[in-house]
Amino acid sequence: MVRLFDYSIIRLFDYSIIRKVRTIFVSMKVAIIGGGAAGFFAAINCKENYPDAYVVIYEKTKKVLSKVAISGGGRCNVCNGETSIATLSKAYPRGGRKLKKIFKEFSTKDTFDWFQKRGVKLYTQEDNRVFPTSNDSQTIIDCFLKQIKAKGIPLEFSHSVQKLVKTEKGIKLQFKDPNQSDKSFDKVILACGGSPKRAGMSWLEELGHEIVDPVPSLFTFNMPNENITSLMGVVAPNAMVKIEGIKLQSEGPLLITHWGMSGPAILKLSAFGARLLHELDYKFKAIVNWVNVNAQNDIVEMLESYIKDSPDKQLHNIKPYKIPERLWLFLLNKIDLPKDKKWRELGKKSVNKMVNILAHDVYEISGKTTFKEEFVTSGGVSLNSIDFQKMRSKKIEGLYLAGEMINVDGITGGYNFQAAWTTGFIAAKLL
Secondary structure, eight states, rough: OOSOOGGGGGGTTHHHHHHHHHHHHHHEEEEEEOOOOHHHHHHHHHHHHHHTEEEEEEOOOOOHHHHHHHHHHHHHEEOOOOOOOHHTTOOBTTTTTEEEEEEEESSSSHHHHHHHHTTEEEOOOTOOOOOOOOOOHHHHHHHHHHHHHHHOOOOOOOOOOOOOOSSSSSSSHHHHHHOOOOESSHHHHHHOOOSSSGGHHHHHTTOOOOOEEEESSSSSSETTOOGGGGGTEEEEEEEEETTTTTEEEEEEEEEEEEEEEEEEHHHHHHTTTTTHHTTTTTTTEEEEEEOEEEEEEEHHHHHEEEEEEEHSSSSSGGGGGGGOOHHHEEEHHTTTTTTTTTTGGGGGGHHHHHHHHHHEEEEEEOOOEGGGOEEEEEEEEEEGGGGTTTTSSSTTTEHHHHHHSSSSSSOOHHHHHHHHHHHHHHHHOOO
């Protein structure tokens, strides 16, 4: 913003007067729509980039940072510890190529440094997820609230924006509540979060933005007709899961729940297969390789070594690849092999049964489960409608977008928050 006022003529006046003059004559007015992760991050960085600007956050509900609060089981998975931009960008089924370019400006290391400099200590787990050392999401929330208070950024609750109107001087906000008067701003950053339905983004479509139909991402698999749900709480530490008939697979820990399957392997698969699985109406077959060994000959050799080295041990006493005991007993029962049968009593047919159940166990999926406020969507404002290097709308001058409302989403592990921090940081430059 060009400074049009010569402060030297009022140097003898009280500084409070100077502040008022700066507000009247030179301040840029910036509205942040959305009190979530991307919204707060954009607001704070915007104020740091333009100290003289008037920056305000409008939140449609009566609470803010709800996803931050529940992320990571209430610990807040701030980001991922991966520092290679090439590897990091591959964690995004949609938007990875675009993010790869702007990660050069603000990536996971920058996120780590940003929070540390503001008094939030972080640590990286063995699985590369990053959390505050307090293991409490409130630490992140308190950091944001402290920052906006210190920088004088107002937070307006219960302000639902229903329309943006482009004017000669900027953008006018019209609120859903008729008692709330229209507000005009020079710049607007949209960080409203994802919408489960296309209708929730109709107001953006009316402005000329292309909208990609939103569908759920990061969901668990429902198995209402499978007995494996009796193993609720069991974790296979290194499984590989495929979708029958589709070239789609993922690997990692797999959690058995009372409704089906979850864990990183399933959530990752649901993210990359979000649109395909939606087309299948979430009815398909999942093929589970419980030991994540592709070469079945290797599994055969392992089993034959048990027969040779421990012939008199019972089947339940040796768990191939150290899979959980309850799971191993379940699989033995599924192929009709008694747990007290001795390894030397196995014939070729029984060994083949074991190999098949370990590497190619099939389950019928019927439905999905998402986590209410923690849902992630595939879809939103198309990347074709955004100048991604600046996070600027190609349709409306002075309008910027950040966070989950754009068609970018990542797998579980702190990647979605990283996308929020990066896009919010870039948008806050208001270039």
